[in-house]
Amino acid sequence: MTAPVLAPPRLPRVSALSFVLWTGVAAVILASITQVAPSPARLADGVPRVGSLLERMWPPETDPAFLARMGWRLVETLQIALAGTVLGVILSLPIAWIAARGVTPTRIGAVLARGLVSFFRTVPDLVWALIFVVTVGLGAVAGTMTIVVDTIGFCGRFFAEAMEDADRAPQEALRGMGASQAQILTAAVLPAAAPSMAGTTLFAFEMAVRSSVVLGLVGAGGIGQELKSAFDLFQYPKAATIMLAIFAVVLVMEWITAFLRRRLS
Amino acid sequence: MIVLQASGLRVAYGRAAPVLDGIEIGIGAGERVALVGPNGAGKSTLLRALTGLQPASGDRWAFGTPLTPEVRRRLGFVWQHHALVRCASALTNVVHGLLDRRGGWRAVSARTAPAAMRTAGMAALSAVGLADRAGCRADRLSGGQAQRVAIARALVRAPDLLVADEPAASLDPAAGHDVMARLTEVAEGRTVLFTSHDMDHARAYATRIVALRGGRIVLDRPAHDLGSETLQALFA
Numbered sequence: 001m002t003a004p005v006l007a008p009p010r011l012p013r014v015s016a017l018s019f020v021l022w023t024g025v026a027a028v029i030l031a032s033i034t035q036v037a038p039s040p041a042r043l044a045d046g047v048p049r050v051g052s053l054l055e056r057m058w059p060p061e062t063d064p065a066f067l068a069r070m071g072w073r074l075v076e077t078l079q080i081a082l083a084g085t086v087l088g089v090i091l092s093l094p095i096a097w098i099a100a101r102g103v104t105p106t107r108i109g110a111v112l113a114r115g116l117v118s119f120f121r122t123v124p125d126l127v128w129a130l131i132f133v134v135t136v137g138l139g140a141v142a143g144t145m146t147i148v149v150d151t152i153g154f155c156g157r158f159f160a161e162a163m164e165d166a167d168r169a170p171q172e173a174l175r176g177m178g179a180s181q182a183q184i185l186t187a188a189v190l191p192a193a194a195p196s197m198a199g200t201t202l203f204a205f206e207m208a209v210r211s212s213v214v215l216g217l218v219g220a221g222g223i224g225q226e227l228k229s230a231f232d233l234f235q236y237p238k239a240a241t242i243m244l245a246i247f248a249v250v251l252v253m254e255w256i257t258a259f260l261r262r263r264l265s
Numbered sequence: 266m267i268v269l270q271a272s273g274l275r276v277a278y279g280r281a282a283p284v285l286d287g288i289e290i291g292i293g294a295g296e297r298v299a300l301v302g303p304n305g306a307g308k309s310t311l312l313r314a315l316t317g318l319q320p321a322s323g324d325r326w327a328f329g330t331p332l333t334p335e336v337r338r339r340l341g342f343v344w345q346h347h348a349l350v351r352c353a354s355a356l357t358n359v360v361h362g363l364l365d366r367r368g369g370w371r372a373v374s375a376r377t378a379p380a381a382m383r384t385a386g387m388a389a390l391s392a393v394g395l396a397d398r399a400g401c402r403a404d405r406l407s408g409g410q411a412q413r414v415a416i417a418r419a420l421v422r423a424p425d426l427l428v429a430d431e432p433a434a435s436l437d438p439a440a441g442h443d444v445m446a447r448l449t450e451v452a453e454g455r456t457v458l459f460t461s462h463d464m465d466h467a468r469a470y471a472t473r474i475v476a477l478r479g480g481r482i483v484l485d486r487p488a489h490d491l492g493s494e495t496l497q498a499l500f501a
Contacts, residue, residue, distance in 0.1 A: 167351060169344065169347075170349060170350045170351075172344075172348065176318050176342050176344075177342060177364065177422070178337060178364070179361075183369075187372075187373040187374070191352050
């Protein structure tokens with residue numbers, strides 16, 4: 001006896017609403033690509049110009065006086081990243097404590113702290129840099145303040161999550177024994193969250209190094225300011241040297257932080 | 266002297282049937298009381314309500330006064346599944362027992378604790394037979410050892426009343442008996458209140474057994490008066 005032959009399953013019916021929505025999404029994507037993405041013709045035109053730019057950049061500038069000045073600018077860039085990260089991490093700790101659900105000493109404060117951290121994170125660092133350049137003036141201080149705000153936006157969120165993930169049982173035990181919220185934070189929450197927070201701090205520093213390089217483009221100090229000047233004045237060999245130096249510094253910093261993260265884990 | 270007392274104790278969540286209702290109990294100094302009953306009987310809730318860790322209606326007293334945070338300082342707690350800070354050393358966890366709102370900031374770690382606190386911590390660890398594991402991280406201790414550290418953390422407060430919620434629940438039978446034996450040994454001369462779903466532990470280590478069912482006390486007798494059949498019938 002042969003088994004009955006079953007009809008193949010039909011394709012699921014697409015509702016009219018889904019069809020309209022998917023068509024709308026596809027239209028938005030297509031419109032975006034046609035309006036702002038490079039066309040093949042434009043790409044073809046651009047390739048020879050890239051070659052020409054590279055030709056004008058070669059050989060990179062090696063004048064000792066210029067290299068010495070760039071060296072100091074790089075040091076200033078790293079100082080912006082380091083000072084901004086350290087200050088940002090220090091400020092992130094109390095903000096994260098207040099923002100962390102289940103750990104916070106004040107629920108209204110938690111809502112405000114989470115809002116503040118979201119706001120700091122949502123506004124791009126170049127916009128913060130522009131704001132600080134206007135308020136505190138051109139230079140490294142504006143860059144450092146930008147990194148501080150950027151770090152609070154990043155670390156504030158991830159520190160709070162690390163605190164929320166800390167084992168609740170010892171916290172409840174200490175609370176039952178009469179410990180205050182601050183004592184519970186110090187004795188039970190921070191030790192449990194410390195490895196994750198150390199990893200987040202290293203990521204924040206890595207991001208700060210990359211950010212501090214470009215902040216100079218809007219006048220917030222560091223090597224980015226020299227890069228902008230070199231391009232503005234068509235001094236392409238100098239721009240090439242600066243870009244190579246930035247590449248080397250960012251790469252070395254990534255290696256160092258990756259190594260430290262491996263050690264931590 | 267009555268160490269812990271409650272009258273008309275009731276715990277309810279919303280409109281659901283109360284978890285505890287009409288509890289009348291008094292625990293005298295030097296007693297070792299086991300709260301027993303099947304799962305969901307309300308043992309842990311009663312323990313928490315009696316010690317002020319759980320909101321409840323009714324009257325509660327400890328050492329003859331209303332149960333205030335100040336009075337709760339005279340209590341030592343041992344929690345189910347030890348509740349230790351896993352990445353901290355055994356000694357640091359014991360010293361945590363000395364944290365309180367009046368100060369004791371330095372008790373957040375054995376490294377920062379004053380010498381007197383460390384000495385008290387080591388004495389408590391010695392009492393539970395773990396002096397040689399003082400520097401060991403809590404997450405590297407066995408379940409039984411971790412629970413003994415939790416007992417030391419309660420003991421370091423020199424409590425007048427030692428309260429333990431299912432102290433042997435997560436342990437194998439041998440480790441469970443070891444923990445219960447240590448608990449009763451170090452609590453010699455103190456009042457002890459513990460919950461257990463193990464009738465053998467209740468009969469072996471308590472002087473008085475209070476059985477709960479459906480949130481009410483259904484039996485309250487000296488342990489030596491109770492046969493295993495009577496207790497087993499509670500779970501039938």
